[in-house]
Amino acid sequence: MGKRTWSFQIFCLLLLILYLPISAKLCSHYQTSMLLQFKQLFSFETRQPSGCGRLQSDSYSKMISWKEEKDCCSWDGVTCDMMTGHVTGLDLSCSRLHGSIPSDSSLFSLPHLQILNLAFNDFNYSYISPGFTRFPNLAHLNLSVSSFSGQIPAEISHLSKLVSLDLSGNSQLGLDTPVLKALVQNLNELQELVLNSVDMSYEVPSFLTNLSSLTSLDLGNCGLQGSIPENIFRLPNLQNLILSYNKNLTSVFPKVNWSSPLRFMDLYGCNFMGSIPASLGNLSQLTYLDLSYNNFSGHIPSTLSNLQQLRHLDLSNNKFTGQIPCIFANLTQLSFLDFSNNQLNGPIPSSVSRLHSLVTKYLSYNSLNGTIPSGLFTSPLLESIDLRNNQLTGSISNSISELVNLIDLSLSSNNLSGNVELYMFAELKNLLGLDLSHNSLSLSTVLPVNSSFPNLSMLSLSSCNISEFPDFLRTQHRLQILDLSDNQIRGGIPNWIWNVGKDTLNHLNLSHNFLTGIELLPWKNLRYLDLRSNSLKGSIPFLPPSLNFISVSNNKLSGEIPLSFCNMNSIFYVNLSNNSLNGMIPPCLANSSLWFLDMRMNNFHGSIPQTFSKGSRLTILNLNDNQLEGSVPLSLVNCSFLEVLDVGNNRINGTFPAWLGALSELQVLILRSNRFHGPITYSVTRFPFPKLRILYLSNNEFTGVLPTRYFQNFQAMMHGNNNSAEGGNMYINYGNEYYSAILTVKGVNMEMEKVLNIFTTIDLSGNKFQGRIPEVVGKLNSLKGLNFSHNKLTGLIPYSLENLTQLESLDLSSNKVAGEIPWQLTSLNFLQVLNLSQNQLVGPIPQGKQFHTFSSDSYNGNMGLCGFPLSEKCSNDEVTEPIQDREEDDTWSLFDWKMAVMGYGSGFVIGLSMGYSVFATGWPKWIVRMVERKQSRNTVIRMLIQGARGRRN
Numbered sequence: 001m002g003k004r005t006w007s008f009q010i011f012c013l014l015l016l017i018l019y020l021p022i023s024a025k026l027c028s029h030y031q032t033s034m035l036l037q038f039k040q041l042f043s044f045e046t047r048q049p050s051g052c053g054r055l056q057s058d059s060y061s062k063m064i065s066w067k068e069e070k071d072c073c074s075w076d077g078v079t080c081d082m083m084t085g086h087v088t089g090l091d092l093s094c095s096r097l098h099g100s101i102p103s104d105s106s107l108f109s110l111p112h113l114q115i116l117n118l119a120f121n122d123f124n125y126s127y128i129s130p131g132f133t134r135f136p137n138l139a140h141l142n143l144s145v146s147s148f149s150g151q152i153p154a155e156i157s158h159l160s161k162l163v164s165l166d167l168s169g170n171s172q173l174g175l176d177t178p179v180l181k182a183l184v185q186n187l188n189e190l191q192e193l194v195l196n197s198v199d200m201s202y203e204v205p206s207f208l209t210n211l212s213s214l215t216s217l218d219l220g221n222c223g224l225q226g227s228i229p230e231n232i233f234r235l236p237n238l239q240n241l242i243l244s245y246n247k248n249l250t251s252v253f254p255k256v257n258w259s260s261p262l263r264f265m266d267l268y269g270c271n272f273m274g275s276i277p278a279s280l281g282n283l284s285q286l287t288y289l290d291l292s293y294n295n296f297s298g299h300i301p302s303t304l305s306n307l308q309q310l311r312h313l314d315l316s317n318n319k320f321t322g323q324i325p326c327i328f329a330n331l332t333q334l335s336f337l338d339f340s341n342n343q344l345n346g347p348i349p350s351s352v353s354r355l356h357s358l359v360t361k362y363l364s365y366n367s368l369n370g371t372i373p374s375g376l377f378t379s380p381l382l383e384s385i386d387l388r389n390n391q392l393t394g395s396i397s398n399s400i401s402e403l404v405n406l407i408d409l410s411l412s413s414n415n416l417s418g419n420v421e422l423y424m425f426a427e428l429k430n431l432l433g434l435d436l437s438h439n440s441l442s443l444s445t446v447l448p449v450n451s452s453f454p455n456l457s458m459l460s461l462s463s464c465n466i467s468e469f470p471d472f473l474r475t476q477h478r479l480q481i482l483d484l485s486d487n488q489i490r491g492g493i494p495n496w497i498w499n500v501g502k503d504t505l506n507h508l509n510l511s512h513n514f515l516t517g518i519e520l521l522p523w524k525n526l527r528y529l530d531l532r533s534n535s536l537k538g539s540i541p542f543l544p545p546s547l548n549f550i551s552v553s554n555n556k557l558s559g560e561i562p563l564s565f566c567n568m569n570s571i572f573y574v575n576l577s578n579n580s581l582n583g584m585i586p587p588c589l590a591n592s593s594l595w596f597l598d599m600r601m602n603n604f605h606g607s608i609p610q611t612f613s614k615g616s617r618l619t620i621l622n623l624n625d626n627q628l629e630g631s632v633p634l635s636l637v638n639c640s641f642l643e644v645l646d647v648g649n650n651r652i653n654g655t656f657p658a659w660l661g662a663l664s665e666l667q668v669l670i671l672r673s674n675r676f677h678g679p680i681t682y683s684v685t686r687f688p689f690p691k692l693r694i695l696y697l698s699n700n701e702f703t704g705v706l707p708t709r710y711f712q713n714f715q716a717m718m719h720g721n722n723n724s725a726e727g728g729n730m731y732i733n734y735g736n737e738y739y740s741a742i743l744t745v746k747g748v749n750m751e752m753e754k755v756l757n758i759f760t761t762i763d764l765s766g767n768k769f770q771g772r773i774p775e776v777v778g779k780l781n782s783l784k785g786l787n788f789s790h791n792k793l794t795g796l797i798p799y800s801l802e803n804l805t806q807l808e809s810l811d812l813s814s815n816k817v818a819g820e821i822p823w824q825l826t827s828l829n830f831l832q833v834l835n836l837s838q839n840q841l842v843g844p845i846p847q848g849k850q851f852h853t854f855s856s857d858s859y860n861g862n863m864g865l866c867g868f869p870l871s872e873k874c875s876n877d878e879v880t881e882p883i884q885d886r887e888e889d890d891t892w893s894l895f896d897w898k899m900a901v902m903g904y905g906s907g908f909v910i911g912l913s914m915g916y917s918v919f920a921t922g923w924p925k926w927i928v929r930m931v932e933r934k935q936s937r938n939t940v941i942r943m944l945i946q947g948a949r950g951r952r953n
């Protein structure tokens with residue numbers, strides 16, 4: 001061979017190398033232009049939806065790399081068949097696509113597509129085009145979290161090769177039953193069906209269980225109703241089952257024959273009932289089980305011990321009873337355990353020490369007793385322990401200091417005792433939250449100042465016998481929550497305290513101590529401030545505008561309300577009661593965001609602010625025991641949420657504020673001991689005061705006849721005991737939070753609902769009412785107290801009072817009531833206080849039952865009465881001896897304070913304080929509110945934990 005041949009061959013080779021890329025361009029010109037046309041549909045301005053992970057930067061879109069000169073098979077997100085050059089896969093997830101896909105889109109001219117993923121984009125709430133069915137080979141379709149809306153088209157069922165279908169996270173998308181049926185009939189190869197958040201608000205049809213190839217089914221948050229077919233749990237290949245957040249899904253578990261491959265089961269927040277069958281223990285592959293926030297009851301089956309693969313076990317917020325079975329010995333993989341908020345009792349099984357992988361352990365809000373097993377603090381990975389609100393006894397083991405990963409420890413509200421050196425926690429460098437409140441611990445807070453608790457953000461040492469501010473607080477710069485309430489801290493507040501959590505503190509509770517002064521509140525992010533029940537003197541300092549909640553009740557504060565009250569834009573709770581504050585009430589309080597205002601027992605004067613505005617959320621207004629003048633402001637009618645109005649013990653004049661009848665939520669109206677005058681008038685409201693339960697008009701100068709028309713309308717006083725379910729709930733709606741108010745009666749705290757049921761009361765005593773006692777009073781059959789004393793009433797005692805079967809106190813004294821005492825009153829079985837003295841009653845006193853318990857004081861000053869207990873014998877004495885053996889009833893313990901409240905007619909000090917339990921836990925609701933889904937503290941902790949991890953890394 002000659003040189004030339006060689007050169008020619010080399011030349012050819014070069015040519016080949018040069019041209020290879022061109023001749024090997026896999027993608028056809030047609031496909032390239034279809035894809036480029038498709039690209040034209042979108043702008044890329046949309047922000048990246050969350051869920052795309054951190055790998056892709058904000059400005060990234062896969063389509064940016066799509067250029068005509070390049071082989072389309074090399075474009076980002078495009079996959080081709082290497083033999084044919086057909087485009088078989090398109091993955092444009094998280095590509096910031098913004099626009100919509102019409103049914104004639106060029107996308108649908110790629111018939112060889114097998115995989116199509118458009119998840120996490122923004123298709124602007126357009127419909128899913130029927131064009132999506134023009135992919136006869138499509139096996140995987142993912143349109144999740146992409147802002148599609150409307151009904152899923154029936155044509156989707158033509159995709160008969162589909163293996164996985166994910167339409168989740170499109171909350172405006174709906175799936176009709178007929179379409180679902182077609183889907184089930186035609187998609188015989190379907191393995192994965194993800195419809196989370198798609199609207200399916202109907203009962204799950206049983207044909208869904210025909211999808212026998214399914215391995216994953218996600219119907220979470222679909223609005224499912226009714227019960228779910230048992231056979232869902234028996235799909236032979238099912239591994240993952242998610243039904244969470246279907247509140248109306250009312251189902252029970254099948255007793256037997258579970259689908260054995262199940263690995264992941266999430267039923268959080270449904271309405272499952274009944275018990276967990278023992279057969280659940282046969283699911284030996286199970287790694288994740290979340291049954292929290294349902295209505296499960298019964299015992300936790302011991303067969304759970306067979307679930308040796310289990311990593312996550314959440315049975316919290318159900319109604320499980322009995323002891324925690326010894327299931328832990330073999331659960332060596334378990335890292336998350338939550339049994340909180342059930343009714344479990346007995347000891348914590350010692351086998352918890354075998355949970356070597358445990359990171360999180362929540363057993364709070366049960367009735368667990370016995371000591372904390374020593375092994376509990378030995379799982380080396382533990383980060384979070386919550387045993388709050390149980391009945392655990394014994395001491396806290398020193399071994400806790402070995403839990404170097406501990407982030408959160410909560411042991412509050414148990415019966416733990418013994419000495420605790422805070423020192424043993426100080427070395428836990430990751431500790432964010434420590435709560436030892438409400439035990440019987442003796443705390444030693446002497447610690448090296450600089451090296452302690454470098455990360456602490458929540459410290460709750462309420463009721464820990466502390467007598468001074470712990471020194472180590474000096475270096476706590478990250479503290480957000482500090483609760484030292486209910487201790488014996490005396491005197492002034494040391495100056496260095498102002499630096500504790502200077503930029504971070506938002507919750508400070510120093511209530512129930514012996515503090516004497518507070519000069520400064522320098523925390524600019526403070527939201528919750530509780531200083532009640534100390535000995536604070538002087539005036540209220542400047543308040544940070546960030547406050548939501550302030551209570552300084554039960555102190556000795558004086559001076560006027562500072563103007564800073566008017567700068568607090570999101571304040572909702574103000575309690576200044578029981579101080580010596582004076583001056584006028586600033587008008588700004590009337591049109592603020594308040595729902596709770598308690599200023600009783602001070603020396604405020606001037607008038608009540610006149611400008612309550614429409615949309616006011618004011619629910620409880622208590623101005624009792626001041627020196628307020630003028631009239632009840634008409635503008636209160638704008639407070640349509642008002643439940644309690646108490647202006648008693650002031651100098652308010654004017655006539656009866658009949659317009660308050662329009663406040664349909666009003667339950668308590670107290671005008672007693674003022675200067676109201678004139679007859680009781682009526683307003684145009686057709687059904688006034690429908691929810692009123694407590695009416696105090698006593699000690700005024702009302703005249704005229706008793707308000708018969710109101711008596712006819714007091715619906716809430718009319719339904720015996722049966723109405724406690726509907727009417728009795730005094731829950732105050734604040735945003736998404738529900739606080740239950742508490743009424744303080746003579747120092748007795750009780751849930752408002754209970755109190756309201758007990759204190760269904762009318763007191764019109766000490767006025768100038770005249771005329772008869774109307775028959776219609778007998779209709780108010782939930783009344784517990786009735787006081788018409790010290791008026792000028794005449795006529796007879798109506799027989800209808802026999803129907804007041806709940807009545808415990810009846811006072812008609814000091815009137816001009818005449819005639820005989822109706823013997824029917826002996827049927828009032830609960831009557832404990834009766835005062836008919838100083839009237840014009842005659843004839844024999846009824847005998848028997850409660851009547852033998854009343855002394856002559858009940859009848860004095862009636863010239864014509866005779867019989868027991870008076871010494872006058874009746875002339876024709878047919879009266880029987882009083883029955884000696886009175887049946888013991890167990891209501892007597894309530895008797896003392898009821899006497900105080902009603903018997904003397906003077907002691908009804910009504911006071912309201914916040915649902916203290918909500919706040920006593922140390923975790924204020926505004927933090928919890930940050931968490932949209934699980935409103936449990938656990939999630940907050942998890943967030944903090946994530947924060948801490950971030951900080952550490």
Ligand SMILES: *[C@@H]1O[C@H](CO)[C@@H](O)[C@H](O)[C@H]1NC(C)=O
Nearest residue numbers: 201222223224225246247248
């Ligand atoms: C539950 O059912 C009730 C009554 O049918 C309905 O009003 C409510 O909206 C449903 N709730 C949910 C979350 O679907």
Ligand SMILES: *[C@@H]1O[C@H](CO)[C@@H](O)[C@H](O)[C@H]1NC(C)=O
Nearest residue numbers: 305306308326327328329330
């Ligand atoms: C734990 O597993 C072992 C071996 O698999 C078994 O023999 C033992 O009975 C199991 N213990 C419990 C309490 O289930």
Ligand SMILES: *[C@@H]1O[C@H](CO)[C@@H](O)[C@H](O)[C@H]1NC(C)=O
Nearest residue numbers: 345346347367368369370371
């Ligand atoms: C724990 O409570 C159970 C009943 O709930 C009781 O029988 C048992 O005696 C209690 N144990 C201790 C140690 O208090």
Ligand SMILES: *[C@@H]1O[C@H](CO)[C@@H](O)[C@H](O)[C@H]1NC(C)=O
Nearest residue numbers: 629630631651652653654655
């Ligand atoms: C009510 O009190 C105010 C202020 O004390 C007084 O000016 C007014 O005359 C009084 N009105 C009546 C009707 O007594």
Ligand SMILES: *[C@@H]1O[C@H](CO)[C@@H](O)[C@H](O)[C@H]1NC(C)=O
Nearest residue numbers: 775778798799800801802803
């Ligand atoms: C007591 O109530 C019953 C049932 O509502 C009624 O029939 C009766 O007339 C009432 N008694 C009186 C005295 O009004």
